[in-house]
Amino acid sequence: MALKFLNTLSRSVEEFVPLDPTSNVVKMYCCGPTVYDFGHIGNFRTFVFADLVRRYLQFRGYEVTHVMNITDVEDKIIRRVRETGLGLREYVSQFENAFLDDLKTLGCVLPHHLPRATEFIPEMIQLIDALMKRGIAYQAADGSIYFSIEKYQGCGCRYGQLVKLNFDEMRAGERVASDEYSKDALADFALWKARVPDDGDVFWASPWGEGRPGWHIECSAMSMKLLGPSFDLHLGGEDLAFPHHEDEIAQSEGATGKPFVKYWLHGAHLLVEGKKMSKSLGNFFKLRDLTGKGYGGREIRYLLISAHYRETFNFTLDGLDGARVALGRLDECLGKLQELAGATKAAPDSRLLNDFTAALDDDLNVASAWGTVFEWVRETNRLLAANQLSATQAASALAAWEQLDAVLGLGRKGEVEAPPEVQALLEERQAARKAKDFKRSDAVRDELKLKGWLIEDTAKGPRLKRA
């Protein structure tokens, strides 16, 4: 069995072999957030996807270095800094912190490095300088530095590795900003933007005058600084493939002459309630909007990783409700296994692990993996109900789940000790039941429900469960 990914470079599913096939070291970079606002659910689909890739690589025995940039200088940010009168750092840090909180809410493992664009200006300048020296970049009349695609191609490099491009057929220019009219060619892109009055205090000195970096250059500079000129994996949302990632390749390979990234993975977008998210449709959800409605990060994460990353996924509130029930089913099963296993330890059940691995090896077919998990849940429940599971088998099943969960990142719903007054009510109900005073016992059950506790009568007596 071998791990395979769909590599956007070849548009085909390829076996994953690290850049250095003799080692198990994997270096991955994922384009992170632009911190001008709180992240929305679509952003987080991509970041949870990256988290899944990282966790799965680790599960498969790779030693992963995971980098995610934080874009803290950009047009929208500059505009809001101007509008709010806050300093750049001051404005941005609130959303940066919120972003990290949101990642935690979703059970994401923090990347090893979270570089901020503004802290890598010297590296970006160095990179632009290299491109200038090689004659691939030029300074335009407005003082900005642009990347020349023509010169790049003249060096024998290929522009258009991730998408098929046909410049003649493109509807170019519809969204070109007014400050970019001085480019030599329409497809050229900014590496360094000359300072303009609207930038306010947001500018840095450079050999080409004051200004700020272009968007694409930051990812090239930070990824290569932290991971080297060539690395294994680069991920991001599908919209970034062109132009962002294409331009990253051009800048990086143009500057170093080395292949930039071996595997490019792109996550598909999200629909919400069947439509593209938009504020006017009322289906634009920040993560905070969802947690504010009472949904847990766990439920949201589950829903986000219930579908294959390359499919457009329809994210719905109904789906979240379903996620809650599905997780409850899983928790129920795990709770029963734990009860049976007690302190017993055992080696993980290999069949579950094998099925799970086979599914995820196939370009992270997570939907299929969930199929095997829930078939396992049903089989386990059957055995539990029939009293055919030993403590050792239960421990073995739990051990397997722990390994799966290192990938899924859902954890287990924590068992909460019932407070004394709840315990007292439970005993009162038991007494009433013994006396066959069912009216009274049902009343107590309702009272407990109001307090957030559910009762399940089992063969071994009543069990309290958090609602």
Add this chain to the structure above:
RNA sequence: GGCGGGGUAGCCAAGUGGUAAGGCACGGCUCUGCAAAAGCUGCAUCGUCGGUUCGAUUCCGACCCUCGCCUCCA
């Protein structure tokens, strides 16, 4: 206009040249004092029309619908 994804049960979503995983919802049954939990069970000819084939949802062609990218949007 160019390029690239999709259309599978009420909803979400896998998958395969030989009569379709899983989750949610819904109905029936078992268990239960009643519930809950759990189990069993019922519920789809896979967008349309042709073609290839002994046989296609899966391959080919056409069409319809839908989504994304086409210069700073995950």
